[in-house]
Amino acid sequence: MMFSNDGFLIDQSSNKNPSQTHLFTSFPNSAVDLDDDDENDRSVENKINNNPSYGYNPSNEQHLSLPLSITTNNIKNEQLHIWQIEYYQKYFQIDTQQLLERLLASMTPQPNKSYFNSTIKHNPDLYGPFWVCITFIVTVAISGNIVTYFHLPDADFQIDFSKITLSAIFIYLYWWLMPTFIYFFFRYYIKFSILWIIPIIWLQWLLTIIASLISGSVLIVTFWPTVNYGRKHFSALSMLVILFIHLLMAICIMLVFFHISDKNINMKNETIILTTIISSTKSNV
Amino acid sequence: MNNDQNSFLPSSQPIDIIDGNITSTSNQNELSTLDEPIFETIKRDLSAVLRKFSHALIPRQSLTLLQQWDLWGPLILVTTLAILLQTNTTKTSSGMHFAEVFILMLIGSIAITINSQLLGGKISFFQSICVLGYCLLPLLISAFINNFLFYLPYKSILHIIRFLIVMIAFTWTMYASICFLGQTQHPNRRILVLYPIFLFYFLVSWLIILHTHSK
Numbered sequence: 001m002m003f004s005n006d007g008f009l010i011d012q013s014s015n016k017n018p019s020q021t022h023l024f025t026s027f028p029n030s031a032v033d034l035d036d037d038d039e040n041d042r043s044v045e046n047k048i049n050n051n052p053s054y055g056y057n058p059s060n061e062q063h064l065s066l067p068l069s070i071t072t073n074n075i076k077n078e079q080l081h082i083w084q085i086e087y088y089q090k091y092f093q094i095d096t097q098q099l100l101e102r103l104l105a106s107m108t109p110q111p112n113k114s115y116f117n118s119t120i121k122h123n124p125d126l127y128g129p130f131w132v133c134i135t136f137i138v139t140v141a142i143s144g145n146i147v148t149y150f151h152l153p154d155a156d157f158q159i160d161f162s163k164i165t166l167s168a169i170f171i172y173l174y175w176w177l178m179p180t181f182i183y184f185f186f187r188y189y190i191k192f193s194i195l196w197i198i199p200i201i202w203l204q205w206l207l208t209i210i211a212s213l214i215s216g217s218v219l220i221v222t223f224w225p226t227v228n229y230g231r232k233h234f235s236a237l238s239m240l241v242i243l244f245i246h247l248l249m250a251i252c253i254m255l256v257f258f259h260i261s262d263k264n265i266n267m268k269n270e271t272i273i274l275t276t277i278i279s280s281t282k283s284n285v
Numbered sequence: 286m287n288n289d290q291n292s293f294l295p296s297s298q299p300i301d302i303i304d305g306n307i308t309s310t311s312n313q314n315e316l317s318t319l320d321e322p323i324f325e326t327i328k329r330d331l332s333a334v335l336r337k338f339s340h341a342l343i344p345r346q347s348l349t350l351l352q353q354w355d356l357w358g359p360l361i362l363v364t365t366l367a368i369l370l371q372t373n374t375t376k377t378s379s380g381m382h383f384a385e386v387f388i389l390m391l392i393g394s395i396a397i398t399i400n401s402q403l404l405g406g407k408i409s410f411f412q413s414i415c416v417l418g419y420c421l422l423p424l425l426i427s428a429f430i431n432n433f434l435f436y437l438p439y440k441s442i443l444h445i446i447r448f449l450i451v452m453i454a455f456t457w458t459m460y461a462s463i464c465f466l467g468q469t470q471h472p473n474r475r476i477l478v479l480y481p482i483f484l485f486y487f488l489v490s491w492l493i494i495l496h497t498h499s500k
Contacts, residue, residue, distance in 0.1 A: 095473040127404070131481060134396075138488050 099128055133175050137168050334358045341419040344464040351412050351465065359418020362425055363390045366489075369428045370496050381492070393485040394418070401470065401478045408469045417482070420462040424486070427454035428493045435497075448494055455490040459483060 334357050367386035398413040406413075427450050434443060462482055470478045 096476045097473070099477060127400075127477065131400075131484075134481070135484060138484055 102128060129175065133171050137171050330355075330357065334361070337419055338422055341422050341461055344461040351408070351416065354412045354415035356411065356415060356418070359394075359415060359421070362418055362421045363387060366390075366421065366425050366428060369425075369432060370492055372496065381496070386492070390421075390489070393488070397481045397485060400481050401466070404474050404478055405471065406469050406478060408466070413466065416462065416465045417485075420458050420465070420486075421489070423454040423457040423461070424451070424489055424493060427451045427490075428496075431493060431496070451490050451494050455486055458486050462486075 333353065333355065337353075337355075337358055364387070367383045367390075370381050370386050371383055372381050394414045394417045397417060398410050401408065401413060402410070430450055431447050434447060437443060459482070463479060466482065467475055467479060
């Protein structure tokens with residue numbers, strides 16, 4: 001039983017076949033880059049040609065998940081406009097497995113492999129950065145509220161909804177402005193630079209707990225291979241600028257959301273002192 | 286009956302009269318609900334909404350919510366929850382207002398729906414908003430219970446009890462929405478669709494937990 005496009009339940013017993021046509025062999029050869037990490041894929045292709053049965057071989061999944069996602073939607077050949085939802089579907093061709101791999105790779109710096117070339121180049125996606133940003137906003141807003149909850153007595157605390165809006169504005173500005181600046185400086189792939197913000201955002205999230213040295217090294221490592229094409233000192237300078245803005249962003253978030261409670265406590269101490277002084281002077285008079 | 290009618294006619298010849306009522310019975314097979322009394326319309330719609338509430342609470346049957354979707358239930362639930370969560374603006378915080386909660390839920394539902402459509406889900410826009418709204422029912426019940434628990438004197442245990450109640454309601458809600466919305470996606474992408482739903486309900490449940498009465 002499957003749901004048709006307008007939401008009605010229809011009986012489709014032959015539902016297995018569509019998912020099987022999206023195997024590796026059904027793609028034309030031009031869609032696959034003949035790079036160095038496709039040597040493995042070519043040997044896999046020969047293996048598939050030998051079996052007539054198009055089963056869901058688990059041994060092929062490892063290679064298949066690298067360049068393209070296993071489940072792909074039918075992309076129509078007509079002209080897709082910007083207001084049709086299918087226009088944006090090509091940015092969302094990603095599976096759970098691929099997404100987890102990309103997230104893990106963005107958190108751990110690997111100086112040997114270029115993160116960009118091996119995972120993102122073939123299939124840029126917009127799901128990852130978007131939902132990582134939203135998660136970040138939600139966690140910052142909630143933890144900011146919790147911090148004030150524990151510092152104030154019960155009677156004074158009310159939920160601060162403006163924290164959510166503030167954090168949302170910060171994060172979205174950061175996410176969109178940084179790639180546009182990078183684009184103008186380097187004139188490279190703008191879609192990929194949106195994705196590069198994933199490593200930066202993930203690291204900001206951990207920054208509240210871990211030191212900032214790790215984040216700096218990952219930034220440098222991810223940017224260095226692509227930036228190496230330019231002049232040496234220009235790339236080094238731009239790296240430093242990016243690092244600086246990244247640190248600034250993290251410090252802003254720390255101050256705004258987590259240290260406001262200190263100011264409140266200080267103010268309260270002062271008011272207590274003032275009231276005792278006033279009451280003592282009044283009683284003296 | 287023909288004889289009675291013939292006695293009132295001036296002519297003596299029997300004319301073939303088609304007897305019937307003004308409200309002809311042949312139309313009652315079509316659903317012309319324009320003529321029925323309002324009470325019946327309200328009763329029918331209300332019973333449909335209540336039936337869907339029961340399906341959302343005990344998610345065994347997965348068809349009714351999706352095939353006969355309606356937006357009354359979500360509207361009632363979201364409005365009630367927004368009223369319950371209101372607080373005043375104080376010096377230290379800006380408080381929660383009705384419009385903020387309502388818009389948060391609206392934009393959250395729209396974002397989740399667009400996300401599942403972009404990932405290739407086979408569900409229409411309003412159906413998924415309907416399901417997301419109906420699955421809010423356990424969280425609304427927990428908000429009600431929390432409001433009543435405020436009038437008890439034991440303050441420190443109260444925090445833990447409130448937290449536990451809301452967490453139970455949160456897992457109930459997630460289970461219900463997984464039952465309904467999990468089937469509409471390809472298994473490779475199921476978690477990708479369910480994660481935003483998790484975030485959304487997580488945010489709403491934290492709003493309920495952190496809600497306190499103003500003095």
